Amino acid sequence: xxxxAELQTMATQVRRDILRMVYNVQSGHPGGxxxxxxxxxxxxxxxxxxxxxxxxxxxxxxxxxxxSNGHISPAYYSVLARSGxxxxxxxxxxxxxxxxxxxxxxxxxxxxxxxxxxxSLGQGLSVAAGMALQKKLDxxxxxxxxxxxxxxxxxxxxxxxxxxxxxxxLDNMLVAVDFNKQQIDGSTVDIMGFSELGNKFASFxxxxxxxxxxxxQEILTVVPxxxxxxxxxxxxxxxxxxxxxxxxxxxxxxxxxxxxxxNAEQFDNAMAQLPVTELGDY
Amino acid sequence: MIKFEVTAQKDTRSGFGEGLLELGRxxxxxxxxxxxxxxSLMMDAFKNEFPHRFFQAGIAEANMxxxxxxxxxxxxxxxxxxxxxxxxxxxxxxxxxxxxxxxKNVKICASHAGLTLGEDGATHQILEDLGLMKxxxxxxxxxxxxxxxxxxxxxxxxxxxxPVYLRFGRPKWPVFTPADQKFVIGKALMxxxxxxxxxxxxxxxxxxxxxxxxxxxxxxxxxxxxxxHTIKPLDAxxxxxxxxxxxxxxxxxxxxxxxxxGDSIAQLLARNLPLPVEMVAVNDSFGESGKPEELxxxxxxxxxxxxxxxxxxxxxx
Numbered sequence: 001x002x003x004x005a006e007l008q009t010m011a012t013q014v015r016r017d018i019l020r021m022v023y024n025v026q027s028g029h030p031g032g033x034x035x036x037x038x039x040x041x042x043x044x045x046x047x048x049x050x051x052x053x054x055x056x057x058x059x060x061x062x063x064x065x066x067x068s069n070g071h072i073s074p075a076y077y078s079v080l081a082r083s084g085x086x087x088x089x090x091x092x093x094x095x096x097x098x099x100x101x102x103x104x105x106x107x108x109x110x111x112x113x114x115x116x117x118x119x120s121l122g123q124g125l126s127v128a129a130g131m132a133l134q135k136k137l138d139x140x141x142x143x144x145x146x147x148x149x150x151x152x153x154x155x156x157x158x159x160x161x162x163x164x165x166x167x168x169x170l171d172n173m174l175v176a177v178d179f180n181k182q183q184i185d186g187s188t189v190d191i192m193g194f195s196e197l198g199n200k201f202a203s204f205x206x207x208x209x210x211x212x213x214x215x216x217q218e219i220l221t222v223v224p225x226x227x228x229x230x231x232x233x234x235x236x237x238x239x240x241x242x243x244x245x246x247x248x249x250x251x252x253x254x255x256x257x258x259x260x261x262x263n264a265e266q267f268d269n270a271m272a273q274l275p276v277t278e279l280g281d282y
Numbered sequence: 283m284i285k286f287e288v289t290a291q292k293d294t295r296s297g298f299g300e301g302l303l304e305l306g307r308x309x310x311x312x313x314x315x316x317x318x319x320x321x322s323l324m325m326d327a328f329k330n331e332f333p334h335r336f337f338q339a340g341i342a343e344a345n346m347x348x349x350x351x352x353x354x355x356x357x358x359x360x361x362x363x364x365x366x367x368x369x370x371x372x373x374x375x376x377x378x379x380x381x382x383x384x385x386k387n388v389k390i391c392a393s394h395a396g397l398t399l400g401e402d403g404a405t406h407q408i409l410e411d412l413g414l415m416k417x418x419x420x421x422x423x424x425x426x427x428x429x430x431x432x433x434x435x436x437x438x439x440x441x442x443x444x445p446v447y448l449r450f451g452r453p454k455w456p457v458f459t460p461a462d463q464k465f466v467i468g469k470a471l472m473x474x475x476x477x478x479x480x481x482x483x484x485x486x487x488x489x490x491x492x493x494x495x496x497x498x499x500x501x502x503x504x505x506x507x508x509x510x511h512t513i514k515p516l517d518a519x520x521x522x523x524x525x526x527x528x529x530x531x532x533x534x535x536x537x538x539x540x541x542x543x544g545d546s547i548a549q550l551l552a553r554n555l556p557l558p559v560e561m562v563a564v565n566d567s568f569g570e571s572g573k574p575e576e577l578x579x580x581x582x583x584x585x586x587x588x589x590x591x592x593x594x595x596x597x598x599x
Contacts, residue, residue: 058357107384115355116384123380126345130352130360133337137313138356157376160345168337 002045008216010082011041013279015247016271017078020281021094023267028095028103031257033075035180035214035242036147042219043145044079047227052084055112063142064115064131068124068158069149069178070104071259077101082279085113091282122155124148125175129161132170132235143230146175151183154192159204165235166205173235174226178213180244182255201237213240248273283499284474286492290457292429294450294486295393299324301436302361302391306332309359312440315350316363317343322452323363323393343368347376347388354386359440362388366395366449367408374414381445382418389439390415391448395425396536397564397581398453398486398574407569413541415447416514422446422467423514425535425543427488429457431511434465442467449485451536453574456489470517472524476506479592480524483534484510484543487562487583491534494588505592516546522555530595531559534588536578539563558598560591 002010014037022028044050048063056062067076074094081088086100093099100111104119116127128146135142152158165173179197181188188194198208207229211222222238229236244258245251248270262270305312306328313335314328320338329336337353339346343364350360362369369392370377381388392411399407416423422442426432432450439446473488474495483491488509495505506524510517525531531551533544544561551557564581578584 057355059355060357064355116351116386117379120375120379123344123348123376126348126376127352127355127380129345130349130354131356132352133349134353134356134358137334137358157342157344157348160340160342161348164339164342164345164349167340 004216004220007041007045009277009279010045011038011216012274013082013277014041014075014078016274016277016281017091018074019262019267019270021074021077021091022261024092025095026261028074028261029071029259030074030261031182031244031251031255032069032072032149032178032180034248034251035244035246036072036075036178037247038216038219039147039176039213039240040075040079042216042223044083046220047223048145049142052113055085057115059131059142061140061142063145065145066115066124066128067105067147068118069121069147069152070118073103073105076105080113086111088282121149121152122157125158125161128173129165129170132165132173133168135172142172144173146173148175148177150177150179150181150194150197151188153177153194162201162204162206169233170235171231171233174230175235176213176238176240178242179239180242182244182258184255184258186255198239205234207234207236209236209238211238211240213242214246283495286458288456288458290429291454292457293452293454294426294429294432295452296324297426297429297432298391298393298436298448298450299327301433303327303331305437305440306335309440311357311359312361313337313353313358314361314363315339315346317341317346317368319364323391325363343373344376347373348380350388351380351384351386354388360388361391363391363393365406366392366411367406370411370414371408378418382421385420386445387443389446389448391436393450394452395449396451396486397569397577397583398451398536400453400574400577401571403571404568409538409564409569410541411449412513412535412537412543413545416546420444421514422512424467424512425449425485426511427485427509428455428459430459430461430463431465434463435511438465438467451486455486458489468512468515468517470520471509471511473509474505474507476504476528478504478528479530479532479596480506480508480528481532481534481588481592482508482510482521482543482547484513486536487534490583490585491588493585494592497585497589498592503592503596510543513543513546516550518550521547521550525551525555525557529557530599531557532562532588532591532595533559534562536583537563539565558595560595562587562591
């Protein structure tokens with residue numbers, strides 16, 4: 001458990017990590033990573049019951065986390081490293097040859113903390129539902145945490161999983177949708193929007209909670225409310241409003257930074273907006 | 283030519299169903315998933331005996347593959363069941379990313395493969411599945427020849443850690459392998475030793491190859507017949523040893539010529555022992571509705587086609 005101030009500091013450090021990783025290799029997805037930095041931090045450093053020092057693929061007697069929108073791997077890698085799954089300096093290998101930190105998360109290189117490859121979108125909810133089934137079968141009361149993008153929900157498989165989880169009462173699943181309304185080609189409102197996303201989940205039989213995913217105080221209030229609804233016969237979804245690029249002014253309000261690395265000048269500008277923390281850069 | 287006794291006419295999918303039930307009794311980590319084809323896949327017995335370990339996915343195969351990956355992540359040994367078409371092409375990316383690349387211990391069990399699905403026609407008669415699956419790194423690809431072998435293979439793959447594609451079919455087919463056989467993944471089975479031509483067959487075509495061997499024997503041709511039940515990993519030693527002896531090769535499969543067993547054997551020979559090869563397979567065509575035997579005749583997958591291929595390839599020596 002961590003204090004609000006500690007979590008806010010960690011989220012700032014995670015954002016610094018994201019920018020440094022993406023800038024370092026001039027490749028990767030900073031926008032969504034920055035937008036989800038607060039939620040990732042809260043889940044990995046406050047809510048999730050896990051044992052980073054001894055990664056167990058099977059997550060026996062602990063929670064498991066799945067990132068469905070695998071392209072926001074910089075944020076995922078940062079919280080995995082800083083919570084103890086692997087050494088923080090390894091963040092420096094992101095997207096480089098022979099690294100365990102692949103462009104999109106993968107199990108193939110044996111990076112502790114990753115349970116399935118993601119990146120081809122729409123698959124994470126299904127895999128998470130499978131592990132939720134396994135936990136029920138083995139009478140393990142722990143929670144399956146999932147983060148999925150909103151644009152990703154354009155994939156039909158996501159709705160297969162959403163239908164399945166409700167029908168089969170997978171009330172050990174806590175899913176957050178990164179509702180930033182942006183995707184590569186533009187705004188989801190223009191491309192294929194979800195103005196009634198919460199209602200869609202509700203009509204499929206899910207418990208729906210709304211939250212500002214860039215307000216740590218609100219995250220600390222709302223996530224426990226979502227957790228309190230677990231175990232009552234329905235899977236739970238948090239529709240989490242975020243800003244793509246949150247924390248860096250020129251990266252917000254646009255889809256432009258979905259998958260683009262900053263140049264030197266932009267990097268300096270961005271880093272100047274994120275104060276150095278006592279945690280230190282990798 | 284060894285005489286093979288046909289002990290029964292049974293569908294290979296029923297061998298899967300019996301094997302799965304036996305596995306369920308042996309190993310409580312074995313779970314099964316099906317996408318609304320429980321009866322067709324002969325999974326009812328497992329479902330009835332182990333209702334808590336059976337998961338009905340509905341008509342949502344992509345999700346079923348993901349569920350299987352998740353169950354495997356938690357330590358279960360999931361067996362998915364649907365038609366071969368919906369077990370492969372429909373869910374290729376799910377298998378590729380969530381199962382194969384993620385090294386999940388999922389057994390993809392696929393019925394109604396090939397032309398012998400029959401009357402349902404080309405929409406369901408997948409002839410590309412072996413190729414799709416064998417291209418995936420780490421995927422084991424198995425196509426047993428009869429009921430007994432399918433049952434033995436079903437039981438054997440549970441002990442192999444990693445993704446497996448197990449292909450079987452719908453029609454009643456001669457049963458000629460022993461009921462008590464031990465199935466060894468990747469180990470080809472010598473059915474009949476010969477000296478003039480090697481016939482490497484898989485799945486339903488193994489029986490056709492045996493019949494072809496008998497017809498060739500009547501013509502004074504000594505055919506070596508090998509059952510390649512495992513397409514990947516291919517038993518290279520068995521193939522090369524046979525080819526060294528006979529100096530010419532016929533392959534037979536209920537699959538497209540592109541990407542199937544013939545391709546695998548031709549590649550092996552091209553790299554190690556270049557020899558003439560003839561392939562009995564579907565030649566870049568979709569199937570159509572009809573009775574299984576009618577289709578095998580029309581698409582040149584019948585006994586006389588193997589005989590003709592053997593004579594052609596011997597002439598090329």
